[in-house]
Amino acid sequence: MTTTSAESIPEIRRSVYEAGELARVDGTMLEIVPHTPHPEDGDALRDLVADCAPAKTIEIGCATGLSTMAIFEGLASAGVAGDHTVVDPYFNGYWGGAAGILMQRAGVRDRVRVDERESVVALAECLARGDVFDFAFVDGCHWFECALIDVCLLCRLVRPGGTIAVDDPWMPAVSDAVSYCTKNLNCELVDVIERNGKPRLTVLRVGEIDKARRWDAYEKFASA
Numbered sequence: 529m530t531t532t533s534a535e536s537i538p539e540i541r542r543s544v545y546e547a548g549e550l551a552r553v554d555g556t557m558l559e560i561v562p563h564t565p566h567p568e569d570g571d572a573l574r575d576l577v578a579d580c581a582p583a584k585t586i587e588i589g590c591a592t593g594l595s596t597m598a599i600f601e602g603l604a605s606a607g608v609a610g611d612h613t614v615v616d617p618y619f620n621g622y623w624g625g626a627a628g629i630l631m632q633r634a635g636v637r638d639r640v641r642v643d644e645r646e647s648v649v650a651l652a653e654c655l656a657r658g659d660v661f662d663f664a665f666v667d668g669c670h671w672f673e674c675a676l677i678d679v680c681l682l683c684r685l686v687r688p689g690g691t692i693a694v695d696d697p698w699m700p701a702v703s704d705a706v707s708y709c710t711k712n713l714n715c716e717l718v719d720v721i722e723r724n725g726k727p728r729l730t731v732l733r734v735g736e737i738d739k740a741r742r743w744d745a746y747e748k749f750a751s752a
């Protein structure tokens with residue numbers, strides 16, 4: 529019997545970015561641009577995960593799997609094995625299981641639970657189950673209502689003191705969703721990581737949601 533050893537995650541990430549494409553399960557090729565984060569933004573995500581050293585992580589919007597690889601690279605440098613949940617309704621559909629192939633290559637497939645439902649459904653079920661996460665990465669549907677639902681549900685699912693990293697805060701729909709949480713749900717804005725003068729990743733520290741808020745408590749949040 530032959531055993532295949534896992535490839536190094538930095539090498540997988542480097543080679544995929546260099547090739548600009550990766551294979552789906554059916555052998556067709558998937559171009560990574562414009563879907564996937566820029567390599568430097570992936571590095572920022574990796575470094576953030578390494579700093580947080582989270583035991584339990586969740587990611588909304590996996591697409592190519594390069595963000596997943598960045599998360600596992602960060603976990604490895606923190607010495608954490610990883611217990612990761614991926615939520616993406618098109619994981620095996622449009623994306624053709626390409627991310628699953630990367631996970632196999634990296635030897636982490638058995639540490640990832642893939643939920644192929646919309647995040648609103650998957651996250652609500654996590655809540656119903658009583659799941660708790662230490663770190664979340666949000667890069668799913670970018671419509672305002674989706675971004676808002678994702679960050680609001682994650683404010684309940686990530687433990688107080690845990691971290692939510694939100695991709696693409698240069699988009700008003702995303703930054704407004706984040707603002708709702710900082711103004712109303714006791715989330716702290718810890719950092720906004722920029723590249724070329726444009727905000728790429730917002731880092732939030734989750735706070736205890738005030739369940740004793742007045743019934744009409746509401747802080748206006750939208751930037752425009």
Ligand SMILES: C[S@@+](CC[C@H](N)C(=O)[O-])C[C@H]1O[C@@H](n2cnc3c(N)ncnc32)[C@H](O)[C@@H]1O
Binds near residue numbers: 618648
């Ligand atoms: C910008 S891409 C994510 C890129 C990914 N992080 C990567 O490294 O390649 C947005 C992702 O959100 C997913 N998505 C779209 N609607 C969604 C929903 N309702 N719930 C969860 N994910 C969704 C898409 O399938 C896609 O994979």
